[in-house]
Amino acid sequence: MTQTVLAVDLGGTKILVGEVTREGTILSSRRYPSNVNDMRTAAEKIKEAIRDYLSQQVIKGKLIGIGVCVVGRVETTTGKWFEIRPGLSEPMNLAEELTTEFQLPCWLTNDVSGAALAEQMLGKGRETDNFVYINIGTGIAGRVVTDGQLIIGGNCNAGEVGHMVVDMNSEDRCLCGRVGCVELFASGLGMHNQAVKFAVDYPDTCLDINSLERVSFYELIQAYDENDQLAKKVVNQALKAAAALTMNLVRVSDPEAVVFGGGVMNNGWFLEHLVTFLNEKTIRFVTKGISVTELDPNVVALKGTAALVFIKQKGDRKHA
Known part of the structure; x- marks a missing residue:
């Protein structure tokens, strides 16, 4: 069975959740409302979206992990989310929380880092x-x-x-x-x-x-x-x-x-x-x-955060 990642992109007005292959193909996706007034509320909205997606959507591949990209400062190696922006900070280990709840390894990255990683793996980075x-x-x-x-x-x-x-x-x-x-x-x-x-x-x-x-x-x-x-x-x-x-x-x-x-x-x-x-x-x-970029701006972060999970699972430190 094809290995896939449950990818999550947190934006200011929406959360996009999708099942993504190693090649960057999005097998299915759903949009949910977001709330970024504070970090805890945003985190709970992410969890709600994942729960709904897993209950409502047919998973087509074998999920090997969850990748999440968020706005703000993130430490991918530990899964910590430090702040949405300076002055709006409630540090948490979001990756650990999601791993515990959904029993899948989870990695976290910033939205622009996710887009750059998608470019690296699927776009100009191939050259x-x-x-x-x-x-x-x-x-x-x-x-x-x-x-x-x-x-x-x-x-x-x-x-x-x-x-x-x-x-x-x-x-x-x-x-x-x-x-x-x-x-x-x-x-x-x-x-x-x-x-x-x-x-x-x-x-x-x-x-x-x-x-x-x-x-x-x-x-x-x-x-x-x-x-x-x-x-x-x-x-x-x-x-x-x-x-x-x-x-x-x-x-x-x-x-x-x-x-x-x-x-x-x-x-x-x-x-x-x-x-x-x-x-x-x-x-x-x-x-x-x-x-x-030739990558679709509407889903580039989703593809990037999925790529991150495949990289981490492979243990490829060069791209981590």
């Missing part, structure tokens, strides 16, 4: 052991894979690249306490905030700044292509910031490839324009390309 993964969505985060090893860091916090400063002259202060972080300019939320900030200077903009709804990235690029000056200011600022981030990471980690994920990158428009801001000398060794 190179050295790449950078950058996720640009509502926020910005990334991971570096060097010599086939995902960089974790001493406090399991490596890859928080959204807080890399790209504008030393900025007066915009980030939630992290610094000013000029790339997330302030190039994330989906950051671009919305910049549009609101500069709207007073562009009274003729076609963007609906006064709406209670966030100005979406797709609204911004549509206005950009229609030569709306507010949109061009905000988006060009974002492109320059994201390009600076990319080149900084290239200089630090010497990758052969850079892979982008996240909602801002989905249709390729942002990358097509971003590459025009890259310095040729800086990226001359990125010989495997700068690209948007």
Whole structure:
């Protein structure tokens, strides 16, 4: 019988549970509501989702373990979940709790780490052991894979690249306490905030700044292509910031490839324009390309956390 993993992806509004093969094929999946107001509530929601899935869904393979990806800081080697975000912390050994309840070995990882691991095992990682993964969505985060090893860091916090400063002259202060972080300019939320900030200077903009709804990235690029000056200011600022981030990471980690994920990158428009801001000398060794991931963003974390379980069960320390 085919070996499979019960993979769980905890998001802000949903929990996705699925049965996944070693090759990354999702045999079945179900969505459940999540609650990330606090860590204990989120953990209980994960348990409820798994219980329901196992009772309602026909398991098609032989489950060898459970893989869970969550938002926040995670220590995969011990299964500890430290925090959803700074200031919202209730440390627990979630992997141990799930192992005890469901009698299957469980491993835990961060959602961006899961996406990077999926890229490593199923995407660009099949071409190179050295790449950078950058996720640009509502926020910005990334991971570096060097010599086939995902960089974790001493406090399991490596890859928080959204807080890399790209504008030393900025007066915009980030939630992290610094000013000029790339997330302030190039994330989906950051671009919305910049549009609101500069709207007073562009009274003729076609963007609906006064709406209670966030100005979406797709609204911004549509206005950009229609030569709306507010949109061009905000988006060009974002492109320059994201390009600076990319080149900084290239200089630090010497990758052969850079892979982008996240909602801002989905249709390729942002990358097509971003590459025009890259310095040729800086990226001359990125010989495997700068690209948007070919993996489905809706299930990439699910596939990544399943891959983690297969790796751990195999005892492959190189990819752990």
